[in-house]
Amino acid sequence: DTVLTQSPALAVSPGERVTISCRASESVSTLMHWYQQKPGQQPTLLIYLASNLESGVPARFSGSGSGTDFTLTIDPVEADDTATYYCQQSWNDIFTFGSGTKLEIK
Amino acid sequence: QVQLQQSGAELAKPGSSVKISCKASGYTFTSYYISWIKQTTGQGLEYIGYINTGSGGTNYNEKFKGKATLTVDKSSSTAFMQLSSLTPDDSAVYYCARDRGYPYWYFDFWGPGTMVTVSS
Numbered sequence: 001d002t003v004l005t006q007s008p009a010l011a012v013s014p015g016e017r018v019t020i021s022c023r024a025s026e027s028v029s030t031l032m033h034w035y036q037q038k039p040g041q042q043p044t045l046l047i048y049l050a051s052n053l054e055s056g057v058p059a060r061f062s063g064s065g066s067g068t069d070f071t072l073t074i075d076p077v078e079a080d081d082t083a084t085y086y087c088q089q090s091w092n093d094i095f096t097f098g099s100g101t102k103l104e105i106k
Numbered sequence: 107q108v109q110l111q112q113s114g115a116e117l118a119k120p121g122s123s124v125k126i127s128c129k130a131s132g133y134t135f136t137s138y139y140i141s142w143i144k145q146t147t148g149q150g151l152e153y154i155g156y157i158n159t160g161s162g163g164t165n166y167n168e169k170f171k172g173k174a175t176l177t178v179d180k181s182s183s184t185a186f187m188q189l190s191s192l193t194p195d196d197s198a199v200y201y202c203a204r205d206r207g208y209p210y211w212y213f214d215f216w217g218p219g220t221m222v223t224v225s226s
Contacts, residue, residue, distance in 0.1 A: 031210065031211070033212040033213075035213075041218075042201055042216040042217065042218055042219055043151075043201075043213075043216050044216065045212065045213060045214050045215075048206075048210065048212045048214070049210060049212075054214065086150075086151060088151075088212065088213075090210060090211030090212060093165070094153060094167050094168070095141075095153040095211060096153065097143075097150060097151035097152070097153070098150075099150050100150060100151075
């Protein structure tokens with residue numbers, strides 16, 4: 001299975017720019033997607049195919065990358081962005097998720 | 107608007123089975139696949155498999171073959187997942203999600219989740 005590695009946690013102040021990384025154990029082309037999960041809620045789609053903003057998602061969110069290295073950027077960060085962010089690859093038959101990056105807003 | 111309604115929490119005994127439902131509304135049910143995802147604190151998010159809501163065809167993560175069985179009732183726009191031979195390791199929140207399918211395979215809407223607790 002393709003392993004996706006994410007940093008466990010980040011803490012930033014409102015108004016700052018934050019980048020959340022996801023590294024794949026093998027190339028997944030641009031078949032990488034990002035989700036936000038707030039406490040007690042289901043995940044919601046933010047970015048699909050590495051860099052496409054899902055309808056209704058604020059333009060503060062953006063994604064980039066291809067191959068093995070991907071980034072989710074939030075600029076500027078708002079208090080409401082407190083959540084865990086997951087990457088997911090769909091290159092292989094067995095889709096896998098990263099372990100999540102918990103974002104704390106100071 | 108797109109909605110996925112899942113059945114309520116389940117408390118089950120080891121060795122038993124549970125069947126979780128996922129009722130879709132707000133879109134043409136058979137135009138999208140439904141995938142199922144398991145979430146635990148320890149293992150995070152794990153992909154279980156998908157069902158082609160039009161044909162009933164399925165694809166499973168090898169890890170969940172024999173554990174999960176996916177079915178669909180097109181007449182009620184409802185997908186089901188049965189979990190069998192339950193053990194405490196099956197305790198988790200299970201999500202259904204609308205899957206954009208081939209060739210992109212990402213999940214654009216998720217249900218609220220169904221918590222399954224396996225305990226004697």
